[in-house]
Amino acid sequence: MAEAIYLYHCTNEFLLNHTIEDKIKEFNVDPFNIIKYDLLENPSDDILEDLQTVSFFAETKVIVIRNIEELEKEDEYVINSWISYFEKPNPDVILIIAVAQLLPDTSVLGAALFKYAFIEKVKDMDKKDYPDFIKNMFKKYQYSITDDAVDALLERTNLDFNLINQEAEKLMLFAYDTKEITEKAVVLLVSRNxxxxxxxxxxxxxxxxxxxxxxxxxxxxxxxxxxxxxxxxxxxxxxxxxxxxxxxxxxxxxxxxxxxxxxxxxxxxxxxxxxxxxxxxxxxxxxxxxxxxxxxxxxxxxxxxxxxxxxxxxx
Missing domain, CATH: 1.20.272.10 (Zinc Finger, Delta Prime; domain 3)
Incomplete structure (x- = not known):
């Protein structure tokens, strides 16, 4: 049932997260029913139990999992339990899996994901597309940013989207009244390391x-x-x-x-x-x-x- 399991892969963590957040918005799910797990931190048994549990008020539940490759370190029984879930997922749950790279289809887990998940590669961005992406990022919050400010922001963050996202919050707070981000604001607030x-x-x-x-x-x-x-x-x-x-x-x-x-x-x-x-x-x-x-x-x-x-x- 591909529409119940989505797998997105990209080496750019920011773009991967951005794509997943946009996907979650499509489902119009109550924030209480959006749960995020990381298999580096959370036991696989707990995550699997949550996947099989009915959501609050019988609404759709979205579960996002990172580092699913950690399952390959588990014993055969645990891996088979997950594969059984992939074969017959909970209809009340939308499972979204985020990975930097696809698991090889030669592995048992990788083969199961290739068979049962809707897989999409998140395309990395060309350098020429960065300015427009940043402008649209601010535009979503009803802010504008000048071309000089975009150039200064890219220069000071070294094209690191995670850092750009963090600095954007500071810039929008600073320009709350005017709703315009200027080069002067970027120079003032965004320091180079x-x-x-x-x-x-x-x-x-x-x-x-x-x-x-x-x-x-x-x-x-x-x-x-x-x-x-x-x-x-x-x-x-x-x-x-x-x-x-x-x-x-x-x-x-x-x-x-x-x-x-x-x-x-x-x-x-x-x-x-x-x-x-x-x-x-x-x-x-x-x-x-x-x-x-x-x-x-x-x-x-x-x-x-x-x-x-x-x-x-x-x-």
Whole structure:
């Protein structure tokens, strides 16, 4: 009975959750009858019992389950009990299963899901579609957001949809009266973490955008970041770009580079883009000069804040 069991899969957790929430809305179910389980936290027996139980007031009940692959660690009796449920699901319950990747159809559990569930792959989003998605996300709550604000939000969240969603709540609360999200609001409320700041600072440094380089540096110092820590992080980013250029030369694609560095696709996109736009020799020169500066600071030849500031101004 495919219409009683839905399975959605996607490696982008935010889009997966977003799709499931939209699906739940279609059923117009009372919030009391929407239950969410995670097999990493909840015993499978308890979930199975809830699946077989009639909902409150005999209405339709929606149960969402995550990490169903954990069932494969259970004994054969438990797995068979679940397969029996898939074969004959409770007509009062709509079961929605969320997974990052499909279970192989060669496994007993995977084969049962392929046979009895309606399976849908949630398509990941192209980078060009991010701005419109964000605008529509705010539009659902009767808010508007300017193009500059969208760009600033994407830059500061590093295209992380979970983080975008969290920051959106702050922005809507801030703009409650006007219902318009501006770039000024994003800059004021959405802070970059150190890694993102260093990423932007390094990019500005390599592209010789002195104004932006110093602006980010002063902002970090104002937030009590240690200049020596900033320097070490810049060195790390320069090394990462050199490493990326070598991988590109070996024929690595963006997805392979993301896997190599264990980073998100959006982060890998900018890493590849920046690596291809800068000369390897220029990166080596920066690395040598930064290493000398690090030595001069640690040997007491120059103050760490002044030394890094002079380097950034003269680079």
């Amino acid at each position: 150190l890694e993102e700041n260093i990423f932007e600072l390094t990019n500005a440094l390599l592209s010789k955008n002195q104004t932006k380089t110093i602006e980010i540096f002063y902002d970090l110092v104002a937030r009590n970041e240690d200049p020596l820590r900033i320097l070490n992080n810049i060195v790390g980013k320069v090394r990462e770009l050199m490493h990326t250029k070598l991988l590109i030369d070996k024929g690595y694609r963006q997805d392979q580079i993301a896997e190599h560095f264990h980073i998100k696709s959006g982060r890998a996109y900018y890493l590849v883009k920046n690596a291809t736009s800068v000369n390897f020799q220029a990166l080596e020169n920066h690395l040598k000069k930064l290493s000398k500066l690090d030595y001069d600071i640690k040997s007491g030849k120059i103050d760490k804040k002044l030394g890094l500031e002079l380097y950034l101004l003269g680079a």
